[in-house]
Amino acid sequence: MLVLKFGGTSVSNAAAIQQIAAVLKEKKYPHHMVVVLSAMSGVTDMLISCYQKAGKQDNSYHEVIHLLEAKHMEAIEQLVPYSFQIEVKGRIKLLLRELEDICQGVLLLDELSDSIKARVMSYGELLSSAIVSVAFHHQGLPNTLIDSRDYIITDSNYLNAKVDQRKTYARILEQMPDVDLVVAPGFIARTDAGKTSVLGRGGSDYSASIYAAALGAERLEVWSDVDGMYTADPRKVKAAHSIKELSYKEAMELAYFGAKVLYPPTIAPLVTANIPLLLKNTFNPSHKGTLITATPAPGPNIIKGVSCIDNIALITLSGSGMVGVPGIAMRMFKAVATRNINIYFITQSSSEQSITIALADTEGQAALEALTDEFKYHISAGEVDPVNLEQHMSIVAIVGNGMIQQPGIAGTMFSILGDHKINIRAIAQGATERNISLVIRGEDSVTAVNLLHDSFFLAKSEQTAKALA
Numbered sequence: 001m002l003v004l005k006f007g008g009t010s011v012s013n014a015a016a017i018q019q020i021a022a023v024l025k026e027k028k029y030p031h032h033m034v035v036v037l038s039a040m041s042g043v044t045d046m047l048i049s050c051y052q053k054a055g056k057q058d059n060s061y062h063e064v065i066h067l068l069e070a071k072h073m074e075a076i077e078q079l080v081p082y083s084f085q086i087e088v089k090g091r092i093k094l095l096l097r098e099l100e101d102i103c104q105g106v107l108l109l110d111e112l113s114d115s116i117k118a119r120v121m122s123y124g125e126l127l128s129s130a131i132v133s134v135a136f137h138h139q140g141l142p143n144t145l146i147d148s149r150d151y152i153i154t155d156s157n158y159l160n161a162k163v164d165q166r167k168t169y170a171r172i173l174e175q176m177p178d179v180d181l182v183v184a185p186g187f188i189a190r191t192d193a194g195k196t197s198v199l200g201r202g203g204s205d206y207s208a209s210i211y212a213a214a215l216g217a218e219r220l221e222v223w224s225d226v227d228g229m230y231t232a233d234p235r236k237v238k239a240a241h242s243i244k245e246l247s248y249k250e251a252m253e254l255a256y257f258g259a260k261v262l263y264p265p266t267i268a269p270l271v272t273a274n275i276p277l278l279l280k281n282t283f284n285p286s287h288k289g290t291l292i293t294a295t296p297a298p299g300p301n302i303i304k305g306v307s308c309i310d311n312i313a314l315i316t317l318s319g320s321g322m323v324g325v326p327g328i329a330m331r332m333f334k335a336v337a338t339r340n341i342n343i344y345f346i347t348q349s350s351s352e353q354s355i356t357i358a359l360a361d362t363e364g365q366a367a368l369e370a371l372t373d374e375f376k377y378h379i380s381a382g383e384v385d386p387v388n389l390e391q392h393m394s395i396v397a398i399v400g401n402g403m404i405q406q407p408g409i410a411g412t413m414f415s416i417l418g419d420h421k422i423n424i425r426a427i428a429q430g431a432t433e434r435n436i437s438l439v440i441r442g443e444d445s446v447t448a449v450n451l452l453h454d455s456f457f458l459a460k461s462e463q464t465a466k467a468l469a
């Protein structure tokens with residue numbers, strides 16, 4: 001059996017949804033398939049804006065809900081024969097009325113919580129899956145629509161929920177309908193206590209990998225609007241191109257450092273179950289895409305890709321009083337973790353006089369406060385310097401298994417950036433030598449990614465071209 005996930009652009013309008021149906025028909029029955037769907041593109045952001053407006057006692061969330069209604073109704077009108085529209089339109093209206101009631105509740109009670117926000121955010125996938133399921137029926141693809149909240153069980157970190165694999169896999173195995181085609185909303189789940197949770201932005205990929213691992217799928221296919229994982233973000237680097245094959249670890253590193261086409265937690269369940277992951281383009285299905293497995297065929301380059309995360313803050317803790325004192329790093333990470341702040345990057349100077357961490361810009365101030373509080377006695381005693389926060393930074397990372405024991409790669413990176421006067425604020429190399437990451441100023445990020453990409457990929461293809469000439 002196969003699990004296929006279609007992202008926001010793949011369900012963004014009637015034409016795209018028809019394209020999905022064409023992809024499925026190509027697969028030909030009797031393949032058992034589970035199709036996992038994202039919200040229509042832009043819808044999750046619109047839902048967040050509804051929640052935020054209601055929280056600020058701003059009634060204009062009604063206008064956003066009207067826009068949502070128009071967007072979904074238009075898709076129905078183009079996909080479903082007239083005489084069948086009334087029923088599905090009624091279901092969509094019902095979901096939107098529920099959403100309106102929740103927003104009204106937020107506005108009246110002046111109550112904001114992650115649990116309510118997750119509930120609001122869940123409507124995108126509920127709406128899209130309801131429409132796509134009906135559209136499939138009318139395209140000759142009979143199917144059963146399920147609610148993923150009945151199967152995927154999480155902790156109560158509502159907006160970035162962690163899946164309880166044991167309970168979830170048991171439910172999927174025991175209770176999933178045994179039919180040829182199941183349609184499931186991605187992203188949404190439920191806590192043990194029965195409240196709606198969501199799996200983090202981009203989380204539909206993760207829902208799909210959970211279904212694939214639980215069901216022991218032959219393959220997971222993630223269908224998006226690009227020809228797979230590229231050597232760099234195609235929005236930043238014109239010369240970026242699709243990578244044929246990657247290892248799970250390489251794909252995880254590229255995703256972790258910003259390759260948005262894949263949500264990083266997606267990989268882990270597949271590794272354990274040894275399920276191949278294929279990234280494909282809904283709008284160019286004949287392209288082979290990117291195949292991700294434990295043992296990829298070797299490619300032409302040592303470096304597989306250059307990733308980049310923008311809007312990063314750097315926080316440095318330094319001071320002579322830190323030398324040789326055990327537990328400083330642990331206290332630093334704990335202080336940040338208690339505020340639920342994710343650390344992307346850690347580096348320590350060899351003299352142990354400073355530790356630098358990178359996190360999202362939006363969390364810089366909170367992390368600064370947490371650390372200033374944690375080390376206040378050391379700071380006032382002069383053993384630790386006041387905590388330093390630098391904002392508007394970017395992390396640029398190069399990734400590739402082939403870098404292992406290959407000297408000179410970091411040197412090449414430094415000299416290329418140095419030649420172009422791009423200052424490197426911090427450096428880290430993964431202990432596995434699969435990635436080298438650098439922190440630079442945000443304004444330099446596009447130039448840096450292009451320079452590194454040219455150097456590691458174009459030079460190589462020019463050499464190859466010369467050799468072949």
Ligand code: ADP
Pocket residue numbers: 006007008009010038202223224225226228229230231232233234235258259260261262305
């Ligand atoms: P979906 O809605 O299908 O989940 P996303 O918007 O989450 O799609 O991810 C696809 C987008 O990721 C692409 O349109 C592309 O602009 C962006 N992207 C960023 N980095 C990469 C990369 N290295 N390879 C491919 N796409 C990338």
Ligand code: ASP
Pocket residue numbers: 007008038039044045124186187200201202203204205
């Ligand atoms: N709709 C959700 C989001 O926009 C999940 C997803 O698309 O994967 O983050």
Ligand code: MG
Pocket residue numbers: 007202205260261262263
């Ligand atoms: Mg995505």
